[in-house]
Amino acid sequence: MDIAIDTSKSRYHVDKNGYYGRFGGAYIPEMLYPNVEELQQKYMEVLSDPGFQAEFTDLLRNYVGRPSPLYFAKRLSAKYGAKIYLKREDLNHTGAHKVNNTIGQILLAKRLGKTRIIAETGAGQHGVATATVCALMGMECVVYMGEIDIERQAPNVARMKMLGATVVPATSGSKTLKDATNEAIRDWINNPVDTHYILGTAAGPHPYPDMVARFQSVISEEIKKQLLEQEGRENPDYLVACIGGGSNAAGTYFHYLDVPEVKIVAVEAGGKGIHSGFSAASTKLGKIGIIHASKTLLMQTDDGQIVEPHSISAGLDYPGIGPMHAHLYETGRGTFLDATDDEALAAGYELSLLEGIIPAMESAHALAKLKDLDLKPEDVVVLCLSGRGDKDLNTYITNMKK
Amino acid sequence: MQNRIDQLFASKKKDILNIYCTAGYPELNSTLPIMKALQDSGVDIIELGMPFSDPLADGPVIQDSSTRALKNGMSIHQLFEQLQGFRKDIHVPVILMGYLNPVLQYGVEAFLKKCAETGVDGLILPDLPMAEYEQDYKHLFEQYNLDLIFLVTPETSDARIRKIDTLSRGFIYAVSSSSTTGKDKDMGNQEAYFERLKSLQLNNPVLIGFGIKDKPTFDAAAAHANGAIIGTAFIRALEASTDIVPTVKAFVGNIRGGKAVGEKTI
Numbered sequence: 001m002d003i004a005i006d007t008s009k010s011r012y013h014v015d016k017n018g019y020y021g022r023f024g025g026a027y028i029p030e031m032l033y034p035n036v037e038e039l040q041q042k043y044m045e046v047l048s049d050p051g052f053q054a055e056f057t058d059l060l061r062n063y064v065g066r067p068s069p070l071y072f073a074k075r076l077s078a079k080y081g082a083k084i085y086l087k088r089e090d091l092n093h094t095g096a097h098k099v100n101n102t103i104g105q106i107l108l109a110k111r112l113g114k115t116r117i118i119a120e121t122g123a124g125q126h127g128v129a130t131a132t133v134c135a136l137m138g139m140e141c142v143v144y145m146g147e148i149d150i151e152r153q154a155p156n157v158a159r160m161k162m163l164g165a166t167v168v169p170a171t172s173g174s175k176t177l178k179d180a181t182n183e184a185i186r187d188w189i190n191n192p193v194d195t196h197y198i199l200g201t202a203a204g205p206h207p208y209p210d211m212v213a214r215f216q217s218v219i220s221e222e223i224k225k226q227l228l229e230q231e232g233r234e235n236p237d238y239l240v241a242c243i244g245g246g247s248n249a250a251g252t253y254f255h256y257l258d259v260p261e262v263k264i265v266a267v268e269a270g271g272k273g274i275h276s277g278f279s280a281a282s283t284k285l286g287k288i289g290i291i292h293a294s295k296t297l298l299m300q301t302d303d304g305q306i307v308e309p310h311s312i313s314a315g316l317d318y319p320g321i322g323p324m325h326a327h328l329y330e331t332g333r334g335t336f337l338d339a340t341d342d343e344a345l346a347a348g349y350e351l352s353l354l355e356g357i358i359p360a361m362e363s364a365h366a367l368a369k370l371k372d373l374d375l376k377p378e379d380v381v382v383l384c385l386s387g388r389g390d391k392d393l394n395t396y397i398t399n400m401k402k
Numbered sequence: 403m404q405n406r407i408d409q410l411f412a413s414k415k416k417d418i419l420n421i422y423c424t425a426g427y428p429e430l431n432s433t434l435p436i437m438k439a440l441q442d443s444g445v446d447i448i449e450l451g452m453p454f455s456d457p458l459a460d461g462p463v464i465q466d467s468s469t470r471a472l473k474n475g476m477s478i479h480q481l482f483e484q485l486q487g488f489r490k491d492i493h494v495p496v497i498l499m500g501y502l503n504p505v506l507q508y509g510v511e512a513f514l515k516k517c518a519e520t521g522v523d524g525l526i527l528p529d530l531p532m533a534e535y536e537q538d539y540k541h542l543f544e545q546y547n548l549d550l551i552f553l554v555t556p557e558t559s560d561a562r563i564r565k566i567d568t569l570s571r572g573f574i575y576a577v578s579s580s581s582t583t584g585k586d587k588d589m590g591n592q593e594a595y596f597e598r599l600k601s602l603q604l605n606n607p608v609l610i611g612f613g614i615k616d617k618p619t620f621d622a623a624a625a626h627a628n629g630a631i632i633g634t635a636f637i638r639a640l641e642a643s644t645d646i647v648p649t650v651k652a653f654v655g656n657i658r659g660g661k662a663v664g665e666k667t668i
Contacts, residue, residue: 027502029459029528030553031580033562172465173455185458192557192580290503291456293529303477304504305455 002221002255003056003104003214004048012257012324012333018206019295021330023323026205027293031189035197036205036293038112043207046108047214059103060218063136064093066100068219070226070382075354082375085236086357086385087223089248096360096387097216097248098129102198104215106133109196116140116195120184122149122177122244123315123362124156125387126200131165141165144183146176149314156391174308176317177244181292201245202322205293209250209322216251223382224255231380238373240265241384242366243336244280244316246325248386253328263335265373266325267366269311270338280309281338282321283329291320297329312341312395313361315387339368345399348389360387361395403547406495406523407572410446411607411628418629419620419657420447420609421636422499424467425484426476427453428640433484434491436640439647441494443654447609448492449526449631452478452500459528461584463634467641478508482516489521497551497572499526510539514546524549524572536569543571551575556595563602573607576627583612584634596626620657632657 007013018024018040028036046052060066069088077084089097102119109117117134119141121127127143134141143160147169150157160167173179181204188197202212224234239256241249243266256262271279279285286297291306299307299319311317321329328334339347348364351357359367363386375381389396410418421440425433433450440448453468453476460468481498488496498517505513505527517525525548530539535550543550549572554563557580567574576599578592579585599608610623611631623630636653643649 025531025534027529027531030558031459031555031577031582033555034557034559172462172469178456182456182458186461186582189459190581190585192555287507289506290501290529293458298503300503300507302507303479304507305472306503 003053003217004044010258011331012328014206014210014324020323020327022288023294023296023326024206024209025295027290027295028205029189031192032185035188035192039211040207042112043108043211046111052107052111055107056104060100064099064103065091066218067222067226068092070223070230072230073355076351079354080370080375081377082379082381083231084370084381084383085227086383087219087252089219089384089386090357090359090363090388094125094129094132095390096125096129097219097251097384098126098200099132100218100251101200101212101215101247102126102129102133105196105198106137106139109198110137112196114194114196116191117198118142118144118184118187118195119198119200120144120177120180121200122146122180122317123313123360124149124153124160124391125315125360127165127167128156128159128163130198130200131160131163134165135163142187143167144170144180144187146170146174146180148175149177149180152395153314153391176314178306178319185292201247202250202324203245203292203294203296203320209294209324212247213250213254213324216247217254219248219251219384220253220255223252227380227382233380235259235262236380236382238263238265238379238381240267240366240369240381242267242316242362242386243321243325244269244318244362245320246322248384250322250324252384257333264328264333265369266328266334266336267369268336268338269313269316269365270340271310271312273340274338278310280311280317280319282319283326283336284338286320294320294323296320296323297326312344313365315360315362316365337369337372339365343368345396348396357385358389358396359385360389361392362386405547405549407447407549410495411573414446415628417624418446418609419654420449420629420631421445421654422449422451422631422633423636423640424451424453424464424471425481426471426474427467427637428470430474430476431484432646433481434488435646436650437488437492437496439650440654441492443651444658445494445654446629447495447497449497449499449633452481452498452504454501454504457501459582461582461634463584463637467637478504478513482520485520485522495523496521497524497526498522502527502529511542514542514548517548518546522548524551526551526575528553532566532569540569553577555580556592560598560602563599563604567604567606570606573609573628574604575631576608576610578610578612578614578623581612585613600626617657617659
């Protein structure tokens with residue numbers, strides 16, 4: 001188990017002060033200081049503990065169903081002229097990669113003596129994954145979700161409720177993921193002693209970006225072993241993942257960040273087009289700033305007000321990006337592309353027909369850029385299929401009629 | 403070098419009343435008339451909120467006032483324009499409160515310079531980390547003779563409060579309970595915390611804020627510190643107001659009204 005691997009010598013992982021280059025940190029009001037400081041001081045100790053790792057591994061194997069398959073997508077490969085593997089996070093319990101992190105964080109919360117869990121959710125995948133582990137551990141669970149997302153992700157709202165969680169609508173601002181995160185942070189300010197905040201993406205104040213990336217790093221740990229078995233090599237030529245905050249991407253890249261021959265490709269949500277005013281491509285449209293207590297690339301006005309993003313995918317509808325990814329962008333370690341709503345839809349329909357897999361709208365953004373990668377037949381591509389598309393059926397069906 | 407905040411605390415130790423209002427609320431040009439009315443009503447310190455789209459430490463009332471102010475067209479540039487020359491009429495200390503991101507976009511040094519030029523005395527930036535302030539910005543605050551006011555909460559350790567005390571200038575903002583602004587948490591439970599603050603014998607004066615909304619809560623807080631800060635309740639009063647000046651006078655008069663006989667503070 002490599003979740004506690006020493007990354008202190010890496011240029012691309014977090015430094016001892018909680019920064020990735022000039023991004024990261026913990027820009028928190030004093031009310032959050034004791035909680036965040038406790039996490040900063042204890043997370044590596046807990047993650048390094050063999051007892052913790054044994055429990056984490058056991059639940060991932062027997063409850064989540066890991067390792068998730070690394071599937072050679074034959075017809076997709078034929079279409080794009082390369083060897084394309086899909087890392088099937090969609091086959092996890094609850095249907096996405098999110099559960100890797102919620103299992104890790106709830107075990108951590110128990111060790112910190114917390115009894116109440118809060119979370120934010122966009123598409124509802126992280127909310128479902130949090131509600132699931134709370135049911136598993138018998139802990140109280142409150143999930144904040146933007147009012148607009150509650151409408152467009154109704155099945156996930158029903159799932160959370162059935163799992164015993166209270167779903168609280170976020171009615172401020174754009175009523176999506178950013179605002180749900182604000183409300184979760186406000187809840188934590190008001191409940192500092194008994195509550196742990198299970199943040200769902202590789203963003204927020206240090207240590208969340210690194211902690212979430214480590215729980216998700218099981219993805220790249222498995223890719224290494226599986227690719228060695230199937231291709232006789234640990235390293236693909238390309239790693240491709242979609243990015244909102246960036247947790248599935250962080251997990252996919254984690255053990256490859258310091259392997260320069262592996263090309264890292266990140267796909268952001270272009271919305272209706274980069275310059276349409278309806279986009280969520282934070283590296284292209286953002287400037288350095290602070291969102292959710294992290295210094296990162298952020299869509300904002302000249303006056304420093306955070307801009308409301310747009311994406312067809314609720315999970316990518318976020319005006320910032322995790323600080324690790326901002327650093328990968330700035331250093332050039334990662335190639336950042338963006339897929340429009342229409343490109344993502346087309347890629348979703350295509351995967352369904354070519355491979356019999358309906359992808360989450362988020363993952364469809366990653367698929368949509370295969371056509372732009374200038375692939376050679378011998379290239380090995382691993383694409384993180386971060387979630388399944390059941391929750392997006394309405395969106396798919398509505399757009400099919402057009 | 404003494405500024406207006408230091409001068410105030412040098413001459414007045416008790417019952418200091420600091421009132422918060424959001425710049426550009428309820429109307430874009432309400433800022434100065436409200437400040438003037440606050441001064442005329444006997445408020446000791448004015449705290450002006452710079453509206454932000456994502457105010458994490460604030461409850462719904464101040465959030466809504468910020469959203470409205472932004473819709474009205476308020477921005478840091480606009481605020482400095484409004485504050486140009488305000489010292490002709492307003493002599494009480496003025497503090498700007500806001501979140502770090504808009505200040506970063508303006509440019510920290512340019513911002514501090516502008517504060518000093520217009521006659522602002524201090525700043526509250528709740529999401530500016532102490533270590534970053536000490537390392538990157540402290541010298542600039544000193545250069546422009548601006549106070550940075552830090553928050554402490556019931557969960558802040560003694561050691562950290564002492565560290566904050568050494569870095570603070572002006573006063574320390576003691577958050578009455580662990581909450582966002584405008585929550586009605588029972589202050590009665592906070593007695594031990596207020597006593598702990600007192601026993602630390604800090605160098606800086608202390609004002610208590612969050613949950614102070616009327617005369618009883620103000621008196622209760624002021625009994626444990628040098629005074630108190632009111633925000634949400636004042637925004638609520640403005641929200642319900644049709645005429646700002648009498649509203650401000652009535653609100654402050656209510657807080658300041660002679661101490662009720664036999665009314666026991668917590």
